[in-house]
Amino acid sequence: MRELNVALIGYNFMGKAHSYAIGNAAFFFQHQVKPVKKVIVGRTESLLRKAAEEFGWQEYATDWKEVIGRDDIDLVCIATPTSSHKEIAIAAAKAGKHILCEKPLGMNAAEAKEMWEAANASGVIHMIGHNYRRVPAIALAKKLIDDGKIGDIYHFRGVYLQDWLSDEHAPMSWRLDKRIAGSGPHGDLNAHLIDLARYLVGDISQVIGMEKTFVTKRPKLADENQHRSASPIQLDDVTVDDTTSFLAKFNHGALGTFEASRMASGRKNHERIEINGSKGTLAFNFERMNELEYWSKDDDLEVQGFRTILATEEVHPYIHAWWPPGHALGYQNTFVNQFADFIQAIITKDQIQPNFYDGWMCNKVLDAVSKSIDTLTWEYIR
């Protein structure tokens, strides 16, 4: 069987998730090619060596440019902080490597556009890691909408709530530094909501937002990589938002509300969306990721009600590859589904979604929200 050699840049949370997906795709999905965990790339050799061992990579390397230039690498996975995406992705595109890049694609729409142009010009298969499109329940929602089951869409309502910063003593990290992360929950969490909104409802035309940093100084850490044991020694400025919310108008007429926060006590990974249409409603909460709520006007009046679809049946997207009915999937499965689809696109040479174009569009909305916060008025997405 033909092999597909992968280089992964990044070895933290996302690096682990992608390593897992690359290692398990062939177990669950039968493709004509087999992905190989060839080389993992990072800057800190001691940690990198450990990651390479644990995650089962054949090699590790500290110079991503050298790795991207290798002839034996077919595919590059970018799982680094946002600020480095552009340089790596454009280099990979120029080297003719297929690319799977984490979100948000760029620090802003201008960067994202360059990335899309480079990838598009090179002819490689490119994908952005909005893995939530690969949750079976979300893929089912897409199908039901495309089948007209909820009619014309009036409302999109999305919140992505976490609480790891609701404690004012929670320490500083690179995610709270605007130079590295670009933004706080706006780029991290609203990016997911915007991608789902575009996937399920369509493009957004206007937005207006607000943001706030409730805790502006946090304990500094001596070394980011030892943050669990290190004792905070001084305060550092938080330069990103703790929360960003916005109102949106969609091209085709629907209205949307969005909110992303890391200050919502008790909410761990509470990505909840609801879509109301003229014929029905769909709702999803990532904390119960195997379930899709559905209400249909087509039901008989006396038995109308929100039904909880356990999206773990053979008729549901991706489930044929997994387990019998009622056996829950977990977070990690979405990465396997995503990587399996990506491999399939490489095999068939068909461009896949969401790709760098989708990443660019998402960055545009993020930028427009940020601008509206400055201008205090509605901004158009053009």
Add this chain to the structure above:
Amino acid sequence: MRELNVALIGYNFMGKAHSYAIGNAAFFFQHQVKPVKKVIVGRTESLLRKAAEEFGWQEYATDWKEVIGRDDIDLVCIATPTSSHKEIAIAAAKAGKHILCEKPLGMNAAEAKEMWEAANASGVIHMIGHNYRRVPAIALAKKLIDDGKIGDIYHFRGVYLQDWLSDEHAPMSWRLDKRIAGSGPHGDLNAHLIDLARYLVGDISQVIGMEKTFVTKRPKLADENQHRSASPIQLDDVTVDDTTSFLAKFNHGALGTFEASRMASGRKNHERIEINGSKGTLAFNFERMNELEYWSKDDDLEVQGFRTILATEEVHPYIHAWWPPGHALGYQNTFVNQFADFIQAIITKDQIQPNFYDGWMCNKVLDAVSKSIDTLTWEYIR
């Protein structure tokens, strides 16, 4: 408008509930007769007088026999402890009064049979207070079953869980004295489950049970009626069950499990039933009494799921009399629905369900369970 004079025997929890229903039936349901709160009856005059005032009764009296003999009384409501039901009900029947009696009907099936015979012979309208049949969601469940929506029934599963005795220091009361109450949660709570099972599934043919009194001695109270303030002075024997569970086989072939307990920490009024049939499932929990859960095999495969029907729409039973969609009903509404149906039966002279016959059948099942606990084997309901 013709008036219907009511005598109510009992003025505690159930006395309050019936007083409320009698006072509000005409507000919500338009009948040709108007119930009048004529006289409330009890033994302790000081408390009785207070109840009469608060609950809006025209008179109060301490001699129920005298009241039952009055020509101006049309209807008798019996809301006393079980041990007194038989004598009162038979007297009322002989006096030609319509009767609404609390559950369980008798201390045992023999008593209940006598009561049914007396009521039947007298030609009065008689009803047993299984008010849960008048929860709109339950009435809807009955309709769906009758319409064949869940097909042939395989399983009935019922628990009625409370926790007011899970604290071993909770005090003694008449409800824990077998001479007065007849039994513990078996007669109090399983009676409700059995009635719902008979209503929704059908008659039971065989049972086997188990029971236990986990806390056999409890603080004695000087005066039952002052139980909130009185300090316990000595221990008293608990002579009823704390919990009783049983297995059941229905006449037509379904299997059932039943459990009633006052020792289930955190469960306040947790009457939950589930019925599985060849074509669907229904489930109900009294703590969310406005909701009925329904799963249908008739739904398209990809959108099958348990739907939560908010039984507060105009198309649902009883709701036309109440409020607009989505406005929750409460516990008290079931008593109004019940009393309104009772009045209607008196007007049309049609016997209503559940009546004393149903009460007798329920007592038969309760007895058979108790017997099976002694004989350690299955007992038939004949």
Add this chain to the structure above:
Amino acid sequence: MRELNVALIGYNFMGKAHSYAIGNAAFFFQHQVKPVKKVIVGRTESLLRKAAEEFGWQEYATDWKEVIGRDDIDLVCIATPTSSHKEIAIAAAKAGKHILCEKPLGMNAAEAKEMWEAANASGVIHMIGHNYRRVPAIALAKKLIDDGKIGDIYHFRGVYLQDWLSDEHAPMSWRLDKRIAGSGPHGDLNAHLIDLARYLVGDISQVIGMEKTFVTKRPKLADENQHRSASPIQLDDVTVDDTTSFLAKFNHGALGTFEASRMASGRKNHERIEINGSKGTLAFNFERMNELEYWSKDDDLEVQGFRTILATEEVHPYIHAWWPPGHALGYQNTFVNQFADFIQAIITKDQIQPNFYDGWMCNKVLDAVSKSIDTLTWEYIR
């Protein structure tokens, strides 16, 4: 016992709700005065007479001015469309009657201010009918916030969703006519959210909103009062919003999102709020009105989680007046609680909340949102 004679203006949905509350307050709450359903007022005599009978009013009258002038009237309940509130309320205040007025108080803040000034000047007890403050679970939420249980508040999140207009063929009604209703769900539903936000979080300083009328023409009805049977004959212009959403900044620093819609398929009376603070979170959904969700950082780490408090225990607000643990209250109970508190305020001569001042403040927020929709920028509430 001293009696308190009530005049009720309006006999539709709200008229029924208030009639119920007036008739049942003395049953559940023991006051030193007893409210009497003296006279109900409306314009269409045939319907009014029927309402008077069903709801148990001693008299009916078609001239509210005359009724307000009567010496034997102590209290006026205003349950008419918004456009008539001001004239009636000011007249009642001048006549020295205590006033309970439905929400929103005025067509706009200017009207509301006049009403508040008149009521304030007259020294009567005045109240606005934001009955949701009297849901036990909401009153409990208020207590927990006041006790510091959720710490500093970061977020308020409220949606009030209904679906009775999601069908584009749903007919015209006075509620869709701006001249009579003032606005659509904005004044009808956002008013409730704003009141709860002010009650639980505090005053709002800035807002920006958006609105939309998705269905601009609806079938006309020959006679509003016969709308169930009448066949639509022509189309009429809808002059109010179908949905209005807005972002808000609170005085003390919290951020809020609000959304009210009558186009949310499957949502019947879905008023859901969530409040995140530095130490915990509270959430409430009116469709499960007996429940309050609470998450506390004070819990041990391993058992932290959202708890569902069934607010039906003796320790919870208002429950002492009602039923034993676990016995659900319904929509109607909130009106009884409200009216009982109002009577108590009349007895003690203490001003109650929410009163006309709160109504005025709510109208200010509603107005600012509307203005922001025109100006496309943030508007201050001053």
Add this chain to the structure above:
Amino acid sequence: MRELNVALIGYNFMGKAHSYAIGNAAFFFQHQVKPVKKVIVGRTESLLRKAAEEFGWQEYATDWKEVIGRDDIDLVCIATPTSSHKEIAIAAAKAGKHILCEKPLGMNAAEAKEMWEAANASGVIHMIGHNYRRVPAIALAKKLIDDGKIGDIYHFRGVYLQDWLSDEHAPMSWRLDKRIAGSGPHGDLNAHLIDLARYLVGDISQVIGMEKTFVTKRPKLADENQHRSASPIQLDDVTVDDTTSFLAKFNHGALGTFEASRMASGRKNHERIEINGSKGTLAFNFERMNELEYWSKDDDLEVQGFRTILATEEVHPYIHAWWPPGHALGYQNTFVNQFADFIQAIITKDQIQPNFYDGWMCNKVLDAVSKSIDTLTWEYIR
């Protein structure tokens, strides 16, 4: 790193699950040894070869006896139908191989005892595949019980409901043939409930049960392995139960109810347990496997309520090995947790739980229930 060579007997559903676990244990858990997927064993070579490839086994073989005799095999995983467990397990024990065997251990307690004796005598590490003990939420429940958080246990309540046979046209399979499967949901599903009951509550002393086969004949399949495409040609006798329920008394005094069914429409993998103690309650539903419900009498009265613990935090069992807070685990994770614990036991040479002794005890309860169905009276577990 030292390697641990595994032989897996069986390649269907459980074979896939174990293959997955063996392949991923080292990714998530850092042990001193590394498991190797050495050889997979089955009878039908064509299917076996495919499984070996997909699941990543180095070799495949059709003679399990030969494989068990190989010197290079350290560990045997038994994932075959129940009827073959005994012979394989005893042979493996005699060959000195560590054993992980699927449940139920034997066709009956006699078989299980032999298996336990052989394993015990040989000194190997032996484990039974009750993977549900390795759901983080269940492991947390165990910890809370051991810490005394729910006090003395009064009740265990367990149902395990599926619906794949509720359709009377569902075809015959080996699982419905008593000679191969031993029993229906009794051995398949009640075995899980019994193991959890023993784990969380303690040993059972007496039981009485009932069972029923609602559909006694089902379409025969030409070839079990082609069942998806084969057209049924004639009817075959179902020789196992469709449902089995029983009452139980625990050694220390608690009461239990158990029910297993494959006829519960809409229930896919609905393993729900609830445990009520004197100080609290715990509840779990496998369809929401990341959640544990907990009610505590230690909470302040006004905020007592069932809390939903999302068992995906670092403080929860097994989570350190997986993902950040709020990232759901799936069914497959339990097999990895189980296999990782098994490896650890092999390294430390400590016997692990649940082992063959637990399997034997479980078989004893299963047998006693079956006997009670014949004798119609309570049977003791001795």
